[in-house]
Amino acid sequence: MPRRPFRLGRSLTGLGLFATRPIKKKTRLAEYRGPILTQEEAERAERRGNRYLYEVSRNRTIDGTPRYNIARYFNHSCNPNAESVIWRGRVFIRTLRDIKPGEEITYDYGTDYLKNVIGRSKCKCSRCRRRRAKRARERRASKRRGRAKSARRQGRPRGRRG
Ligand SMILES: [Zn+2]
Known part of the structure; x- marks a missing residue:
């Protein structure tokens, strides 16, 4: 795989991922990786405050906490330039449009996350x-x-x- 077209950097919410060169629309950037949790395990992790859970289906949630999961650093935006797509039970982050170098790459975490974790009035x-x-x-x-x-x-x- 070619070198990543983005890097980890400082963003308003802590860390974020920024394009280092022009990236074309519909480019697959990274896989959201981590151990697979059952519904019960996911609920337990959520109660413990895990904020890196990605529910793929009812009984399949990816725990994206591990550091090797670079995709955990994509921040949320209500006006994102990327999206998450589920493909054969796996999750990938893909660009929605052309992205210029220096732009932060973001995707929409979904209404539930915005309401329950970020808080609508606190979104940055x-x-x-x-x-x-x-x-x-x-x-x-x-x-x-x-x-x-x-x-x-x-x-x-x-x-x-x-
Ligand atoms: Zn927002």
């Missing part, structure tokens, strides 16, 4: 951060508008008196 992906920044700007702007309005209301009677 670029789309969620942009949305939160926009909302904060709008809140600040509407506060300014509110202040301007009340200043005018106070100004009118004074103007009449003078």
Whole structure:
């Protein structure tokens, strides 16, 4: 297999994987590897706080904790440039579009993970951060508008008196 087209690096959430050269759409990047757990074992691991579980089917969950599983370092995004695909009981991370060098490679972990593990309001992906920044700007702007309005209301009677 050729050298990986991505490397481990610092991201906002800790570590992440970044493209080191242009990568074409639909490129298979890595396999999500680890011991296979039964449903019962997976539930136990989840209760212990394991955040690297990938449920392939009802009785087949990959425990992606081991360090050799490079795919565990792909971060979640609500606007991802890669996806996970299941093929014959195995899981691969594959690009959704062309990726430029330097771009962080992400995939969508799914609604359950976002809701239960990350927390919708705490997601640090670029789309969620942009949305939160926009909302904060709008809140600040509407506060300014509110202040301007009340200043005018106070100004009118004074103007009449003078
Ligand atoms: Zn997000």
